[in-house]
Amino acid sequence: MELISTILNWFGNITFLQIIDFVGTFAFAISGIRLASAKQFDWFGAYVVGAATAIGGGTLRDVMLDVPVFWMHDGFYLSCTGLALVWVILFRRYLVHMHNTFFIFDAIGLALFTIVGIQKTIDCGLPIWVAVVMGTMTGAAGGVIRDVLINEEPLIFRKEIYAMACVVGGIVFGLCDWIGCPAELTFPACGIAVFLTRVLAVKNHICLPTLKAEED
Amino acid sequence: MELISTILNWFGNITFLQIIDFVGTFAFAISGIRLASAKQFDWFGAYVVGAATAIGGGTLRDVMLDVPVFWMHDGFYLSCTGLALVWVILFRRYLVHMHNTFFIFDAIGLALFTIVGIQKTIDCGLPIWVAVVMGTMTGAAGGVIRDVLINEEPLIFRKEIYAMACVVGGIVFGLCDWIGCPAELTFPACGIAVFLTRVLAVKNHICLPTLKAEED
Amino acid sequence: MELISTILNWFGNITFLQIIDFVGTFAFAISGIRLASAKQFDWFGAYVVGAATAIGGGTLRDVMLDVPVFWMHDGFYLSCTGLALVWVILFRRYLVHMHNTFFIFDAIGLALFTIVGIQKTIDCGLPIWVAVVMGTMTGAAGGVIRDVLINEEPLIFRKEIYAMACVVGGIVFGLCDWIGCPAELTFPACGIAVFLTRVLAVKNHICLPTLKAEED
Numbered sequence: 334m335e336l337i338s339t340i341l342n343w344f345g346n347i348t349f350l351q352i353i354d355f356v357g358t359f360a361f362a363i364s365g366i367r368l369a370s371a372k373q374f375d376w377f378g379a380y381v382v383g384a385a386t387a388i389g390g391g392t393l394r395d396v397m398l399d400v401p402v403f404w405m406h407d408g409f410y411l412s413c414t415g416l417a418l419v420w421v422i423l424f425r426r427y428l429v430h431m432h433n434t435f436f437i438f439d440a441i442g443l444a445l446f447t448i449v450g451i452q453k454t455i456d457c458g459l460p461i462w463v464a465v466v467m468g469t470m471t472g473a474a475g476g477v478i479r480d481v482l483i484n485e486e487p488l489i490f491r492k493e494i495y496a497m498a499c500v501v502g503g504i505v506f507g508l509c510d511w512i513g514c515p516a517e518l519t520f521p522a523c524g525i526a527v528f529l530t531r532v533l534a535v536k537n538h539i540c541l542p543t544l545k546a547e548e549d
Numbered sequence: 550m551e552l553i554s555t556i557l558n559w560f561g562n563i564t565f566l567q568i569i570d571f572v573g574t575f576a577f578a579i580s581g582i583r584l585a586s587a588k589q590f591d592w593f594g595a596y597v598v599g600a601a602t603a604i605g606g607g608t609l610r611d612v613m614l615d616v617p618v619f620w621m622h623d624g625f626y627l628s629c630t631g632l633a634l635v636w637v638i639l640f641r642r643y644l645v646h647m648h649n650t651f652f653i654f655d656a657i658g659l660a661l662f663t664i665v666g667i668q669k670t671i672d673c674g675l676p677i678w679v680a681v682v683m684g685t686m687t688g689a690a691g692g693v694i695r696d697v698l699i700n701e702e703p704l705i706f707r708k709e710i711y712a713m714a715c716v717v718g719g720i721v722f723g724l725c726d727w728i729g730c731p732a733e734l735t736f737p738a739c740g741i742a743v744f745l746t747r748v749l750a751v752k753n754h755i756c757l758p759t760l761k762a763e764e765d
Numbered sequence: 766m767e768l769i770s771t772i773l774n775w776f777g778n779i780t781f782l783q784i785i786d787f788v789g790t791f792a793f794a795i796s797g798i799r800l801a802s803a804k805q806f807d808w809f810g811a812y813v814v815g816a817a818t819a820i821g822g823g824t825l826r827d828v829m830l831d832v833p834v835f836w837m838h839d840g841f842y843l844s845c846t847g848l849a850l851v852w853v854i855l856f857r858r859y860l861v862h863m864h865n866t867f868f869i870f871d872a873i874g875l876a877l878f879t880i881v882g883i884q885k886t887i888d889c890g891l892p893i894w895v896a897v898v899m900g901t902m903t904g905a906a907g908g909v910i911r912d913v914l915i916n917e918e919p920l921i922f923r924k925e926i927y928a929m930a931c932v933v934g935g936i937v938f939g940l941c942d943w944i945g946c947p948a949e950l951t952f953p954a955c956g957i958a959v960f961l962t963r964v965l966a967v968k969n970h971i972c973l974p975t976l977k978a979e980e981d
Contacts, residue, residue: 370976378922484918490594544586702916706810760802
């Protein structure tokens with residue numbers, strides 16, 4: 334009984350934010366590891382690509398803001414990537430049927446990472462437009478680094494609304510902030526804006542216009 | 550009349566340096582956006598590639614020098630990239646006829662960015678040879694990041710004198726500094742050296758030797 | 766006689782560590798320059814790829830640890846890369862016969878760079894698991910940057926034990942540290958672990974498992 338109460342107690346200390354953080358990091362890492370597996374990378378390569386997808390955007394943000402790099406001060410992120418690798422190795426065959434689950438998880442991660450990036454930039458005393466840029470970078474740059482590492486054209490530059498969802502969320506954040514909303518309202522409003530923009534755009538096949546080549 | 554005098558006044562406050570900065574940033578961004586359009590990137594992807602070309606070199610420099618990243622403290626650079634995107638969307642068909650103009654604009658930007666990179670490095674108390682490296686990086690690394698993002702071999706590693714023009718300008722800067730020239734002489738001398746090296750090399754098809762493959 | 770004694774004296778001041786540092790930097794630069802030459806890059810491109818291979822991992826480490834970038838404070842590293850370029854230009858035809866020598870040199874460099882990366886991270890007050898990550902990055906990230914620049918899938922993600930040798934060395938370092946070994950024992954133990962893991966894995970064709978694609 335003691336053990337069960339200890340475990341329950343431990344779970345009780347996990348905040349809602351930590352669960353979202355786990356879900357997002359896990360989904361981002363899975364997306365990197367799956368693309369690495371399509372390229373026949375070995376376990377190490379898959380782990381690195383997964384980690385780059387999950388923590389690359391935040392690392393770039395922290396280096397550019399000149400603050401301590403977040404994952405060096407919390408083993409959670411690299412452990413989570415390791416768990417994602419084990420998951421892909423064990424449940425590889427079932428992953429294709431979990432497409433929708435991972436799509437939703439990824440959108441949740443995108444929303445959280447955008448909020449974290451925006452708030453961290455504001456905490457550095459930078460203006461809101463820089464915060465929107467850094468929030469978008471936190472959410473979307475990991476996917477770009479992933480595609481550079483697997484030697485493909487970055488997916489988010491050609492297809493689907495992905496980074497633009499972060500920009501929409503960032504604008505919502507800025508508006509909430511401008512009209513004086515408290516963080517308890519601003520954060521969820523921004524997160525929901527990112528999540529809905531992403532999900533609705535994909536469900537309705539909404540894309541940004543493509544730049545046509547000059548000889549057309 | 551009041552309005553006209555206000556506008557003239559406003560223009561009067563724009564320095565020669567700001568005009569050059571605009572011309573260079575605009576030309577760099579255009580080069581990124583055009584290559585992104587050849588890859589059928591969407592507007593967001595094109596904007597990111599344009600921004601990476603225009604501000605990537607300076608960002609890398611500031612991160613490595615551990616000074617605040619320049620574009621976060623002046624909205625000019627990202628606005629200028631936005632303007633370049635609108636320009637390409639609107640005047641796409643005419644761009645091919647403006648090849649020479651953009652070539653000259655790009656060379657002007659290369660010269661200015663090299664000078665800025667060198668001076669900023671010297672201001673950090675680093676030796677002149679580091680300044681030449683950082684000046685070259687400021688001018689040329691944006692183009693490398695651009696080519697990595699569009700998944701092509703970096704153009705400046707294979708063709709034309711581009712980064713070497715920055716190196717030549719850097720050496721001129723170092724010599725001027727060594728013989729005690731004031732900044733009013735050193736800066737233009739460096740800039741003209743970069744500009745002329747770049748333009749003359751392209752006009753006369755001067756290239757660096759290629760490393761031959763080992764099996765030849 | 767005076768001259769000879771001066772030269773001997775000068776050589777006497779070169780420490781064992783400096784020789785290893787030279788051997789490693791030289792071998793890393795050579796590996797970048799050779800791959801650049803296979804892509805018909807010009808001398809400048811080859812130099813940049815060589816430098817990125819030799820100093821890229823350490824640069825990434827220093828930027829992420831927020832300490833001064835090592836090569837800016839010692840002209841040795843960029844000079845050494847220049848020497849490697851001259852070497853490849855002059856002795857290109859013989860390089861293929863020196864395969865084993867460069868393989869050993871490269872493994873020596875890998876070992877040294879791992880130790881330097883681990884110790885520098887510990888000196889920043891970060892935990893040992895971060896130090897192992899940063900040691901691996903110091904040793905192996907240069908090769909990843911090299912492959913990104915020449916537009917190839919990173920070799921170390923698909924073939925051979927390379928970065929995993931750094932991880933093994935890092936674990937040995939951590940264990941030595943944990944049981945209270947002095948640096949005089951910990952450093953060589955870590956270096957030998959990296960070197961032997963790398964050499965034995967290649968000689969015995971030991972690879973990490975590959976992630977199979979999902980449709981299999």
